[in-house]
Amino acid sequence: MSLRDPLGQVLGRGSAKQGVHHWWLQRMTSVALVPLSIGFVVALLALPGLDYATLVAWMRHGGTALGLVLFVLVAARHSHLGVRVVIEDYVHADGLKTLALVISNFAHVLAAAAAVFAVLQVALGGRV
Amino acid sequence: MPERPLSPHLSVYKFKYTLATSILNRFAGLILSLGLILLVYWLVALAAGARAYEQARAILSLGVCKLVYAILLAAFVYHLTAGVRHLIWDTGRGLERASARRSAWIVAGVSLIVTAVLIYWLLRPGAYAR
Numbered sequence: 001m002s003l004r005d006p007l008g009q010v011l012g013r014g015s016a017k018q019g020v021h022h023w024w025l026q027r028m029t030s031v032a033l034v035p036l037s038i039g040f041v042v043a044l045l046a047l048p049g050l051d052y053a054t055l056v057a058w059m060r061h062g063g064t065a066l067g068l069v070l071f072v073l074v075a076a077r078h079s080h081l082g083v084r085v086v087i088e089d090y091v092h093a094d095g096l097k098t099l100a101l102v103i104s105n106f107a108h109v110l111a112a113a114a115a116v117f118a119v120l121q122v123a124l125g126g127r128v
Numbered sequence: 129m130p131e132r133p134l135s136p137h138l139s140v141y142k143f144k145y146t147l148a149t150s151i152l153n154r155f156a157g158l159i160l161s162l163g164l165i166l167l168v169y170w171l172v173a174l175a176a177g178a179r180a181y182e183q184a185r186a187i188l189s190l191g192v193c194k195l196v197y198a199i200l201l202a203a204f205v206y207h208l209t210a211g212v213r214h215l216i217w218d219t220g221r222g223l224e225r226a227s228a229r230r231s232a233w234i235v236a237g238v239s240l241i242v243t244a245v246l247i248y249w250l251l252r253p254g255a256y257a258r
Contacts, residue, residue: 027215027218030211030214030215031215033211034208034211034212037204037208038208041201041204041246045246045249045250047256048258049256049257049258050185050256050258051185051258052174052178052181052182053178054258055174055181056174059174068171072164072167072168072171075160075164076164079157079160079161079164082154082157082158082161083158083161086154086157086158111164111165111168114168114171114172115167115168115171115172117175118168118171118172118174118175119171119175121175122171122174122175125175
């Protein structure tokens, strides 16, 4: 026997069984970002120069390209989750909140896709 | 809908270090989210070829951009150290008042020192001349 009232069941109310999903994903991306972000910042600061040839040579290293793809994907997901919480906490007007969340969703997916595409283009491309 | 008080009602709290470390972590995270846009711009410019990259680099080398990199580095180091503190808390350790206070000082100290070193490295004489 269910303790939930019939109307609630018809409307699909109640736990969606996803209570900790957001929290867990935020932790998983945090853990992954510890080595990925340190690696990115240290590698970038250690480069001898930031000219085109140096950067292309750097990115054509398989390890660099893989690390960059992982870093931007995980960082974008982590940022996506974090910005969502900030919007939900501080934007109280319903319409504005939805709009902000939609913009954040689109912007994060676009950022991740553009960054991965750019890294692959440099890593695998013929132009130097 | 009736007007009800909404959480978080920041104005009712007395200012304490716990509040400072928490809101700074959020703020740093938000700054890093904006930094993501800069990272994507840089990568896309690089993918667009040598000429496009040199044009983007002229903009990215401006003095005001160096200030932006310094802020991003500070936000990164703080968000990283405060984030590790959160991950340790998630294991159930370090939540007592004394150890939470100690770890707040460690986070502040470590992030100040590491940020200072990284900003010096970034702005050191002759850095990234090429």
